[in-house]
Amino acid sequence: xxxxxxxxxxxxxxxxxxxxxxxxxxxxxxxxxxxxxxxxxxxxxxxxxxxxxxxxxxxxxxxxxxxxxxxxxxxxxxxxxxxxxxxxxxxxxxxxxxxxxxxxxxxxxxxxxxxxxxxxxxxxxxxxxxxxxxxxxxxxxxxxxxxxxxxxxxxxxxxxxxxxxxxxxxxxxxxxxxxxxxxxxxxxxxxxxxxxxxxxxxxxxxxxxxxxxxxxxxxxxxxxxxxxxxxxxxxxxxxxxxxxxxxxxxxxxxxxxxxxxxxxxxxxxxxxxxxxxxxxxxxxxxxxxxxxxxxxxxxxxxxxxxxxxxxxxxxxxxxxxx
Amino acid sequence: xxxxxxxxxxxxxxxxxxxxxxxxxxxxxxxxxxxxxxxxxxxxxxxxxxxxxxxxxxxxxxxxxxxxxxxxxxxxxxxxxxxxxxxxxxxxxxxxxxxxxxxxxxxxxxxxxxxxxxxxxxxxxxxxxxxxxxxxxxxxxxxxxxxxxxxxxxxxxxxxxxxxxxxxxxxxxxxxxxxxxxxxxxxxxxxxxxxxxxxxxxxxxxxxxxxxxxxxxxxxxxxxxxxxxxxxxxxxxxxxxxxxxxxxxxxxxxxxxxxxxxxxxxxxxxxxxxxxxxxxxxxxxxxxxxxxxxxxxxxxxxxxxxxxxxxxxxxxxxxxxx
Numbered sequence: 001x002x003x004x005x006x007x008x009x010x011x012x013x014x015x016x017x018x019x020x021x022x023x024x025x026x027x028x029x030x031x032x033x034x035x036x037x038x039x040x041x042x043x044x045x046x047x048x049x050x051x052x053x054x055x056x057x058x059x060x061x062x063x064x065x066x067x068x069x070x071x072x073x074x075x076x077x078x079x080x081x082x083x084x085x086x087x088x089x090x091x092x093x094x095x096x097x098x099x100x101x102x103x104x105x106x107x108x109x110x111x112x113x114x115x116x117x118x119x120x121x122x123x124x125x126x127x128x129x130x131x132x133x134x135x136x137x138x139x140x141x142x143x144x145x146x147x148x149x150x151x152x153x154x155x156x157x158x159x160x161x162x163x164x165x166x167x168x169x170x171x172x173x174x175x176x177x178x179x180x181x182x183x184x185x186x187x188x189x190x191x192x193x194x195x196x197x198x199x200x201x202x203x204x205x206x207x208x209x210x211x212x213x214x215x216x217x218x219x220x221x222x223x224x225x226x227x228x229x230x231x232x233x234x235x236x237x238x239x240x241x242x243x244x245x246x247x248x249x250x251x252x253x254x255x256x257x258x259x260x261x262x263x264x265x266x267x268x269x270x271x272x273x274x275x276x277x278x279x280x281x282x283x284x285x286x287x288x289x290x291x292x293x294x295x296x297x298x299x300x301x302x303x304x305x306x307x308x309x310x311x312x313x314x315x316x317x318x319x320x321x322x
Numbered sequence: 323x324x325x326x327x328x329x330x331x332x333x334x335x336x337x338x339x340x341x342x343x344x345x346x347x348x349x350x351x352x353x354x355x356x357x358x359x360x361x362x363x364x365x366x367x368x369x370x371x372x373x374x375x376x377x378x379x380x381x382x383x384x385x386x387x388x389x390x391x392x393x394x395x396x397x398x399x400x401x402x403x404x405x406x407x408x409x410x411x412x413x414x415x416x417x418x419x420x421x422x423x424x425x426x427x428x429x430x431x432x433x434x435x436x437x438x439x440x441x442x443x444x445x446x447x448x449x450x451x452x453x454x455x456x457x458x459x460x461x462x463x464x465x466x467x468x469x470x471x472x473x474x475x476x477x478x479x480x481x482x483x484x485x486x487x488x489x490x491x492x493x494x495x496x497x498x499x500x501x502x503x504x505x506x507x508x509x510x511x512x513x514x515x516x517x518x519x520x521x522x523x524x525x526x527x528x529x530x531x532x533x534x535x536x537x538x539x540x541x542x543x544x545x546x547x548x549x550x551x552x553x554x555x556x557x558x559x560x561x562x563x564x565x566x567x568x569x570x571x572x573x574x575x576x577x578x579x580x581x582x583x584x585x586x587x588x589x590x591x592x593x594x595x596x597x598x599x600x601x602x603x604x605x606x607x608x609x610x611x612x613x614x615x616x617x618x619x620x621x622x623x624x625x626x627x628x629x630x631x632x633x634x635x636x637x638x639x640x641x642x643x644x
Binding site (some may be wrong): 135 | 338389391403404438440442443444447448450451452453454455458459460462466574577581582587617618619620622623624625626627629630633634
């Protein structure tokens with residue numbers, strides 16, 4: 001029998017590290033919260049994780065294509081403020097679904113703006129989406145200067161309490177995301193995506209429509225960010241223009257610990273989805289371990305940095321052995 | 323046919339002058355009164371000093387290339403401002419100690435950024451954004467809701483007041499001129515400066531020419547941290563009060579100031595004079611928007627759009643076809 005090789009596992013399955021981390025986090029969480037697999041607890045956890053899962057999946061597509069999207073948090077904020085101000089606490093379901101469509105359109109438009117500047121004007125992704133993130137959060141603040149507004153409770157409850165066959169809604173959403181991703185990978189676009197992320201110049205030489213592939217990744221990310229915005233609005237039931245801001249770094253962290261390299265062209269969407277769940281569970285652990293409130297921001301931020309550093313540390317250790 | 327080209331710092335200064343003259347037409351602008359106009363112009367330059375010093379570190383990391391950026395600058399400013407405030411406690415003889423603490427703490431945070439970026443290969447944007455969270459966590463722990471302290475009279479005298487009653491030039495501007503000269507020496511007349519531009523242009527050729535890329539990179543981030551620390555020291559000397567959100571508003575403008583000054587965001591080309599001009603432009607824009615009583619949302623959108631326009635002019639990468 002072949003000896004178990006850590007290196008090989010890491011190379012062949014980029015999501016391996018994420019799953020390992022997930023299992024460890026699950027065990028710790030289970031010790032702190034023994035009823036976490038009970039139907040209600042599972043659902044209440046998963047519905048909190050779902051917005052980040054959607055966001056991380058979109059971010060993963062952009063990063064695979066060799067870019068990065070700093071503006072996803074801003075898009076979440078725009079969607080949240082559109083829904084909270086336009087639907088209102090007493091809005092009808094028809095109004096809600098109309099504005100869900102409007103806000104998804106807004107997300108796609110925001111993604112298309114990013115894509116236009118990055119793919120067609122050839123600007124650097126990081127600084128461009130950083131600039132547009134200021135535009136988008138500013139726009140969200142313009143729509144809703146102070147936290148307030150909201151959506152009707154009965155609509156929010158659809159998101160919170162839908163559990164077909166006793167399983168949380170999030171499980172079905174994850175399944176749909178992964179199925180769509182498997183389909184995309186098998187298409188020509190999927191191949192193009194990896195080619196562009198790996199080496200855009202070489203891809204261009206071999207007649208890959210690089211510009212359109214890059215543009216599409218940002219539109220996809222805008223679309224996923226809009227879905228995340230809808231999900232987080234239904235979760236919280238209220239509006240806050242700053243709601244998306246801290247989500248950007250978390251989405252990137254989820255992608256990184258999900259084994260998708262920031263350099264592009266390596267990894268997939270499944271790893272980042274697992275990464276998003278892991279980060280959610282870590283958040284759970286922090287709140288259950290009852291640490292001093294003053295320390296919470298520090299602990300959370302340190303865990304994020306350590307998680308970001310983990311692939312690098314593993315690489316360093318691996319190189320030393322050779 | 324030759325294209326007319328103006329160097330970016332000159333263009334930035336011209337932009338500042340035009341904006342300033344236009345601001346005279348505002349209902350509450352300076353109108354025809356030349357004395358008021360001079361006083362207003364002096365005040366804007368005085369305010370630009372703080373942004374200018376904070377943007378100095380930003381200039382260095384951006385010149386160093388490899389998507390170099392320092393997103394922890396804002397929180398470092400807050401942290402060192404609080405540390406200065408707590409250390410000085412209104413006593414003149416502790417000012418030097420507070421300055422040293424500010425520089426050392428800033429340098430240490432920058433050094434950690436450098437370690438992550440150089441050895442663990444974390445993208446500078448993500449690493450420094452993560453560190454920003456960690457530093458914010460530290461601030462919350464130290465601050466614990468409120469801090470007691472006081473700035474020393476000598477700080478107010480040296481930073482916030484004019485040179486003498488007869489010469490109405492604020493001391494801050496004189497500090498900035500000396501600081502600018504030192505930055506020029508560092509960038510244009512030192513070995514470190516040469517190495518900095520070399521690694522910004524191309525790391526491989528720099529390494530082959532005998533530049534120690536690792537050490538230079540670590541030094542750049544440490545220095546950037548120390549300069550942000552110095553910025554925090556100056557800011558608290560000017561305002562005389564501290565609060566948790568003190569430094570964050572400087573972050574985005576510090577990057578925009580570097581971009582406006584014509585420093586390439588892809589690295590390898592730039593100057594501190596440009597950043598100084600950029601800081602004046604950004605301060606002018608912010609104060610104009612404040613004079614026009616624009617809400618925070620509009621201010622953010624204008625800042626975001628400014629950066630987007632600047633990178634569209636200076637920051638375009640080579641197209642695939644070329």
